[in-house]
Amino acid sequence: MRYSRLLIPTLKEDPSDAEVVSHKLMVRAGMIRQVARGIYDLLPLGLRVVRKVEHIVREEMDRAGAQEILMPAVCPAGLWQESGRWDQYGKELLRIKDRADREFCFGPTHEEVVTDLVRREVRSYRDLPINLYQIQSKFRDEIRPRFGLMRGREFIMKDAYSFHTDYEDCRREYQHMFDTYTRIFERCGLTFRPVEAATGAIGGSMSHEFHVLAESGEDALVSCPSCRYAANVEKAEIRKGESPAVESAVGAPQKVETPGRRTIEEVSAFLKLGQESFIKTLLFSTDSGDTIAALVRGDHELSEDKLVSVLGCQSVAMAESAEVLKHTGAAAGYAGPIGLKIRIVADHALDGVTGAVVGANEDDCHLVEVDQRRDMSSLEFADLRTAAPGDGCARCGEGAYDGHRGIEVGQVFYLGTKYSEAMGANVLGENGKQQVVEMGCYGIGVTRTAAAAIEQHHDEGGIVWPLALAPAHVHLVNVKSKDEALSASCDELYDAFLAAGVEILYDDRNERAGVKFKDADLIGIPYRVTLGPKGVEKGVAEVKRRNATDAEEIPLGDVVRVLAERINTELSL
């Protein structure tokens, strides 16, 4: 690729609408341009990176025995009505109509379409297992897309769906995909971690997320150094602490006035008591229409995911203020567990607390000197709060969690029969009877993986691509394009790289050396080969790795062979 012939509109300054590094650098390096919110053009270099991710994903999925197909992006409403998601999915589902007013959606995921395909074409247990995947543009009309390719509305995803006669086989494939994902992200050259995850709206009962570790990651994770357990903080199991010794304080809770102080922070400052002395009372409405109260310590965060699984419902939402008033008799901010007539679940950390502060269920009042065992003896305890670094690991019972931040680039799900049952995907079993198939689904955010790679690999000068994802392997810089002898040597070198099958970007522009070096750093191709008048005279090219500080000189006659070898060696690791 000759730089002078490519559309690589680099920018000196950060674009004003970008927040995170990957977004800024992809725009500055001329890889992407925004078309509308959450919707981007992929320019030549950006597309090359995306293709690299796709290539690795495709090779590994094929190797794993999955079959590539391509389903439609525009899907008929009927299939979605069958699964129930036409109504459940909400506004995130982009709905469109054709000329006859028939309803369609732009697929955000393809369980319905693939299940429909399988129920029509697969009739015997002998045709199972089967794993079908595609790499395709998806559209999710997110409330707030942001961070460039990290959270676009239109994005490229690899989605795979497997079908099995029984749970055991589905579990086997789940593990197989888990291992495949591990290979994929290793080959991408990324530092990542698979973690146990909540299952969310897609449903199912077992799931792992694959996170690329980066400071700027949106997800908080914890991992146990003693065992290998790692999980999203929303899900990570927390070891029960020792119950504090019971000290009988004053005989009964005392009411204190806390006018206008609603939040834990405000009341804590007002009463001059630490937030850990508070019991946070949160009212939630469940999807089945109940209102319940959840208690966590004042300095802890409630995990809605954990609450949902404790309650055994589909979803919860913070109760409306009218609902809070109805059950507590007070405005939001003064709710407390004492005297509440609804179901109350409390986090383990509250077991046996004394001297606590709770809302009084009366405007502008709180109760102090609350003793859990004395005043709230019938609490239902569960693990309800989000985990934080330092919390004890519940799996091994030994370690204390380390904290990480991650970018979710992949997820594997055990789906069970959620879709196959709703849509009647059956096969004839060995015993001659119809049986519902078991399903798993496995996603990778291809465009997000490209962005995550930058979040993890960059410096002040720009992107530092892992070799496997780089838009090219070698960036050849002609230091002085007007020097005809030099340019002839560069052209020759370029042709030699091409002949050797090395992916190369040749900066043949008539620009000063400094400009070319700056752009080379920004674009981040791993091997920079620099040729100048002095080098030609000495018969050497200068080779510098993007992440190295020093360069080395390699004889012109050897440089193509040497680099081709290094690149091939590194890529085959």
Next chain:
RNA sequence: CAGGGUGUAGCUCAGUCGGAAGAGUGCCGGCCUUGGAAGCCGGAGGCCGCUGGUUCGAGCCCAGCCACCCUGACCA
């Protein structure tokens, strides 16, 4: 969607009191240069987001709309 913010040259941004649209950078041409974003000269480039209103006069004031960004719920 709710709350906040911003829309002026390709990009980053100034624009005072309502009175002749600017800078830096990029782009084009020329000279001079050529190993980390050189210098000089010349030039092109503007629906000041859109529509309406107020005014002798609007980039600036008012109203409506649109787009984008930030904080929240969602997620590959």
